[in-house]
Amino acid sequence: MAEESKTEQAFVRAVKARGGIAYKFVSPGVNGVPDRLVLLPHGNIAFVELKAKGKKMRPLQLKRKQQLEALGFLVYCIDRKEQIGEVLDEICTT
Numbered sequence: 001m002a003e004e005s006k007t008e009q010a011f012v013r014a015v016k017a018r019g020g021i022a023y024k025f026v027s028p029g030v031n032g033v034p035d036r037l038v039l040l041p042h043g044n045i046a047f048v049e050l051k052a053k054g055k056k057m058r059p060l061q062l063k064r065k066q067q068l069e070a071l072g073f074l075v076y077c078i079d080r081k082e083q084i085g086e087v088l089d090e091i092c093t094t
Helices: 003-017 059-070 081-093
Strands: 021-024 036-040 044-050 074-078
Touching: 003 021, 003 036, 003 044, 003 081, 036 081, 044 059, 044 081, 059 074, 074 081
Parallel strands: 044 074
Antiparallel strands: 021 036, 036 044
C-alpha cells in the first residue's frame, strides 16, 4: 500500500474517533480540489489534501486552496501521520 494511502486511512480513522466524518471529496470537472471534506462535531469543517511524506501541493491544488480560503474555509495539507492530531485539534478550535 502506498504511503499516501496509509496516511489517508489513518486520517479517516482519527476523524471517526473524534465523532466526525471525512468524506472523499470529488468535484467532477474541477481538478485540484482537496482529497477530503472533514466534518467534525459542533459544525467544524475543513478541507484536507493528503500527500506522501515530503510531497507538496501542485500549483493547481494551491490555487484551489487559495480559492477555498478566500471563501473562509480551512484547508490543510498533511504529508505525515504525525500531523493528523495537530490538524484535527486546529479544526476543532478554529
